[in-house]
Amino acid sequence: MKTHLVLVIQCGIRALLRRRLKEEASSIVHRPFSVAAPTCRGLLRRMNPSCLMLILAALMIFMLVGCVSSDKFYQDVSLSRETAYRQWAGRKERQQQSQTHISGELSIEDCLKLALVNNKVLQSVIQEKQVARGERMKSYSAILPAVDLSTEYLRKDKIASFGPITFGDLDNYSTSLRVTQPIFAGGAIPATINAGKLFSLLTDQTVRAEVQGLTYTAVHTYYDVLLNQHLLQISADAVRSAQAHLDDVKRKRQGGVASDFDVLRAEVELSNFQAELIQNKNAINLAKAQLIKEMGVSQDSDFILSGKLDYCPSEMTMERAVEAAFRNRPDLISGEFDIKYQKELLKINWSRYWPTISGFYENIWSNPDPHQSTMVRWGHLWQAGFAATLPIFDGLSREGEVIQQKARVRQAQIGLIDTEETALFELTSALLSIQNAAEFVESQRLNLTRAEEGLRLAEVGYREGINTQVEMIDAQAALTTASANYYQSIYSHIVAELDLQKAMGTLTTFQANSSDSKVEDDESKATKEAALGFAERRASAAFINERENSQNESQ
DSSP states (O other): OHHHHHHHHHHHHHHHHHHHHHHHHHHHHTSOHHHHHHHHHTHHHHSOHHHHHHHHHHHHHHHHHTSOOHHHHHHHHHHHHHHHHHHHHHHHHHHHHHSOOOEEEEOHHHHHHHHHHHOHHHHHHHHHHHHHHHHHHHHGGGTSOEEEEEEEEEEOSOOEEETTEEESOSEEEEEEEEEEEEEEOTTHHHHHHHHHHHHHHHHHHHHHHHHHHHHHHHHHHHHHHHHHHHHHHHHHHHHHHHHHHHHHHHHHHHTTSSOHHHHHHHHHHHHHHHHHHHHHHHHHHHHHHHHHHHHTOOTTOEEEEOOOOOOOOOOOOHHHHHHHHHHHOHHHHHHHHHHHHHHHHHHHHHGGGSOEEEEEEEEEEEESOSSOTTSOSOEEEEEEEEEEEOOOOOTTHHHHHHHHHHHHHHHHHHHHHHHHHHHHHHHHHHHHHHHHHHHHHHHHHHHHHHHHHHHHHHHHHHHTTSSOHHHHHHHHHHHHHHHHHHHHHHHHHHHHHHHHHHHHTOOSSOOTTOTTOOSOOHHHHHHHHHHHHHHHHHHHHHHHHHHHHHHHHHO
């Protein structure tokens, strides 16, 4: 209502002003020119106060029209959110149709292949390779010639003349083709090209680090699901055993051998195991959802893991681990490249103290003739030469940039040292974790055997009336705890092996039984490169499809 009222008032004022100005213009047109000019300048002075007030009111309304009410803002935001939701729903439907749906058994190798092909984060990082490709291509502009085509039209107010001879023409046309070739730039030319190459190498290591990070997360999540499956099975066995014990206690109570307290105690124990079973079911569902996300497949996928939690001792030494890490870790290699890259940028800054020399060749077609300005016709002119520029003073800009770049070089050097120390710490921590996990596995393996034998003896003694119900329940709980600890110890050992391979930089295709391999074999490298190539093509195709869909939605 407020907006409509403002529009009505605005239209009325505009009509009144148009009528008033029309009358003034009509009176001015019928007067002589000498009188009309001062009359136009004195138009505002001759207006009556009511007209001036009307104009001021109109100006205020024009200013208020730009002020939108709060309700209007809420309407705009609500409409924008509704549009965003519809776009999201459309994208979600398309993604569900395009996502891979898997079923059946899933090995760890298949899990890694799916993750390398479908993971969205990796696809985004792979696009950095195109950025590096463009940066490297741009660096060649420092040495390649520049070709410029220009055209110009010039209209002069008058031309010089000497009697009947005129110099030039009122209308001047010209077209020129100029080729400029850089010759010397104080060392900036090779430094720029080298910087482009180093930037591309840095990007390769960034992609490689992302591949290893994705491999680590996928394998870790895969074994999370395996561990939770074993814990779920242990909880289910404990529930069945507790249920069987409860039924046995109830039969004994009917025979007058057990009391109501014994039944209640068995029921409480059954409820405790059922609670653990529910928690383990929730944990396995969450772990599966995380694994599906890492693989980039449909959340409706239904699969069974074919891997196993197996223990395999490790024989890796600290010296061999450090050697592998210093040769293969992406962050260490990136640190080396970064130092070289920053040094090349420093050379570019130093080059600003040197002169720049370039050669040029230019063809000019112009009318009038460039050789004879008195001839109004098209003519041709070519010229070639050399140009040199020596910067003398630029307001201390060069000095400031050199100081900054020197600091960046030093930062890169310090960062590399810190990365080496971090690598040594991660290797030490991983090796200690492997050692502790191995001892934990051996102790829990023996403890599991004892717990199984203890439960067997407790069951026999309870049936014969030798052991009490409390001893029976304690034996069952001890077996459940021992089984969980055993599988947890194997899981901890596998994760420690995974941490070691990540710390060594050899985590491309994880193998739990071969952590002492220092470098990737040819087959692993070929598999990784093929998967990355397919992932890069898929990421590009997905980007093109998404852009086309966005354009269709906007239309």
